[in-house]
Amino acid sequence: xxxxxxxxxxxxxxxxxxxxxLKPRLTLMYPDEVEDLPRGYRGMITYNHETCISCSxxxxxxxxxxxxxxLPKEVPEGEKRPKRYPGINYTRCIFCGFCVSICPTxxxxxSTIHDVSFYTFEEQIFRxxxxxxxxxxxxxxxxxxxxxxxPDEERGLRYERV
Amino acid sequence: xxxxxxxxxxxxxxxxxxxxxLTTAFLVLLGIIWAERKIAAKVQMxxxxxxxxxxxxxxxxxxxxxxxxLFAEPIIPKDVDKLTFIFAPLILFGLSYLPTIxxxxxxxxxxxxxxxxxxxxxxxxxxxxxFTMILAWGSNNKFSLIGGLRxxxxxxxxxxxxxxxxLSMAVLYGTLDxxxxxxAQKNVWGIFLNPLAAIVFLVxxxxxxxxxxxxxxxxESEIVMxxxxxYSGIFYGLVxxxxxxxxxxxxxxxxxxxxxxxxxxxxxxxNPPFLAGIMVFVKGxxxxxxxxxxxxxxxxxxxxxxxxxxxxxxxxxxxLSIFLSLLVVYLGGV
Ligand code: SF4
Ligand code: SF4
Numbered sequence: 001x002x003x004x005x006x007x008x009x010x011x012x013x014x015x016x017x018x019x020x021x022l023k024p025r026l027t028l029m030y031p032d033e034v035e036d037l038p039r040g041y042r043g044m045i046t047y048n049h050e051t052c053i054s055c056s057x058x059x060x061x062x063x064x065x066x067x068x069x070x071l072p073k074e075v076p077e078g079e080k081r082p083k084r085y086p087g088i089n090y091t092r093c094i095f096c097g098f099c100v101s102i103c104p105t106x107x108x109x110x111s112t113i114h115d116v117s118f119y120t121f122e123e124q125i126f127r128x129x130x131x132x133x134x135x136x137x138x139x140x141x142x143x144x145x146x147x148x149x150x151p152d153e154e155r156g157l158r159y160e161r162v
Numbered sequence: 163x164x165x166x167x168x169x170x171x172x173x174x175x176x177x178x179x180x181x182x183x184l185t186t187a188f189l190v191l192l193g194i195i196w197a198e199r200k201i202a203a204k205v206q207m208x209x210x211x212x213x214x215x216x217x218x219x220x221x222x223x224x225x226x227x228x229x230x231x232l233f234a235e236p237i238i239p240k241d242v243d244k245l246t247f248i249f250a251p252l253i254l255f256g257l258s259y260l261p262t263i264x265x266x267x268x269x270x271x272x273x274x275x276x277x278x279x280x281x282x283x284x285x286x287x288x289x290x291x292x293f294t295m296i297l298a299w300g301s302n303n304k305f306s307l308i309g310g311l312r313x314x315x316x317x318x319x320x321x322x323x324x325x326x327x328x329l330s331m332a333v334l335y336g337t338l339d340x341x342x343x344x345x346a347q348k349n350v351w352g353i354f355l356n357p358l359a360a361i362v363f364l365v366x367x368x369x370x371x372x373x374x375x376x377x378x379x380x381x382e383s384e385i386v387m388x389x390x391x392x393y394s395g396i397f398y399g400l401v402x403x404x405x406x407x408x409x410x411x412x413x414x415x416x417x418x419x420x421x422x423x424x425x426x427x428x429x430x431x432x433n434p435p436f437l438a439g440i441m442v443f444v445k446g447x448x449x450x451x452x453x454x455x456x457x458x459x460x461x462x463x464x465x466x467x468x469x470x471x472x473x474x475x476x477x478x479x480x481x482l483s484i485f486l487s488l489l490v491v492y493l494g495g496v
Contacts, residue, residue: 012459012460013455013459015459016205016455016458016459017455019204019205019206019207019458020201020204020205020455020458022207025204025207025208025209026207026208027207027208027209155207
């Protein structure tokens with residue numbers, strides 16, 4: 001019994017020692033290496049203003065109340081009941097993709113962009129006009145290496161250059 | 163110039179100032195914390211510190227951290243006992259480093275040569291935990307108080323077996339002088355004569371410097387930073403460094419009384435005598451490496467489990483190790 005416990009300790013230490021010299025690591029060296037994201041990745045939302053029919057379904061379904069319908073900034077002349085169009089608040093969005101699924105005209109799509117930072121809270125609220133311009137592009141110092149994640153039986157994950 | 167060099171090479175200056183004292187202790191402090199983070203990272207398939215001097219794997223990360231500690235604002239909370247809060251870390255750091263003066267750096271190369279140097283060292287080691295408790299009390303914070311109490315419990319747990327296992331070696335060599343203890347190991351290292359004391363002492367190093375699996379007083383995931391919760395800036399640097407300094411002192415002591423000190427001594431290190439300290443230092447580094455390696459392997463014991471290990475296992479084993487020493491002495495001694 002006690003002897004077994006001693007062996008357990010030794011086994012734990014041996015495992016640690018083994019991993020100390022095992023070369024490959026799981027860290028993705030992020031700004032230098034960037035993951036090549038698969039199709040269907042739920043990143044920030046792109047919005048096509050041309051095809052949107054202002055049906056409000058996206059705002060209705062959004063579980064986080066991230067999408068709101070906005071009146072246009074300047075209402076065109078003679079327009080009695082101007083249409084409302086969706087804007088998004090990225091401080092609330094949980095990237096669930098419900099809005100993308102429900103949009104009858106496929107005006108909302110996921111991009112693969114997710115690594116963007118903002119200085120202020122207000123910058124993260126996109127009115128329909130800015131929403132239509134698409135999410136901001138991430139800025140890298142130098143062009144990152146694209147890698148793909150491969151499941152590995154022994155280590156769990158492995159990265160492979162694309 | 164030569165006079166100055168001669169002066170520095172006097173043992174009573176060399177030992178407190180160069181090795182094993184201030185300079186080496188400081189370099190070890192910078193190196194060991196980096197190594198700890200790096201080793202834990204490697205075992206967990208990460209990189210650890212990397213971007214400060216990337217070609218050397220972030221080796222000067224700790225210098226960057228030190229600068230940050232130095233220039234960060236030390237916040238002194240409103241409700242703390244100011245005098246205690248400021249002075250306890252300074253005294254704690256000083257006392258953790260103080261025992262180095264008793265350690266010999268080579269054969270006959272001691273700052274304080276005393277027949278009782280082992281006892282002096284053990285006595286000096288007991289002073290610093292008191293200040294951990296004092297600063298925990300002075301912080302006026304629940305986490306600090308809990309951490310300080312845990313430290314107090316652990317002190318009562320580890321100190322008795324620590325002394326017993328160190329003194330069992332004194333029984334074995336028939337002396338309390340560390341230099342004489344090393345000389346007695348010229349042929350056979352203490353670890354082979356009394357492996358029981360060696361194992362007990364190694365575990366107690368882990369407990370007394372709160373390394374994993376006994377990192378109970380600080381327990382980041384439970385009580386923030388234990389006794390040191392309220393500290394920031396350079397004060398935090400001091401209190402954190404203190405436990406590593408203690409590890410450094412205990413590792414050197416371990417190298418001296420269990421791993422043969424400067425024996426086997428290669429001929430190119432024999433003259434001048436302080437060069438023998440390199441052997442002691444290398445052995446001490448191995449012990450420090452073992453102590454920090456545990457972080458990557460073990461989770462943390464609960465306080466009651468640690469105390470149980472101390473009183474139920476380590477105290478009887480330490481007493482047994484004294485009998486083992488007596489047996490070895492009876493069978494012929496060293
Ligand atoms: S992804 Fe989900 S949370 Fe984000 S806007 Fe669409 S529906 Fe709302
Ligand atoms: S669901 Fe699609 S079409 Fe309807 S308002 Fe939203 S974006 Fe426009």
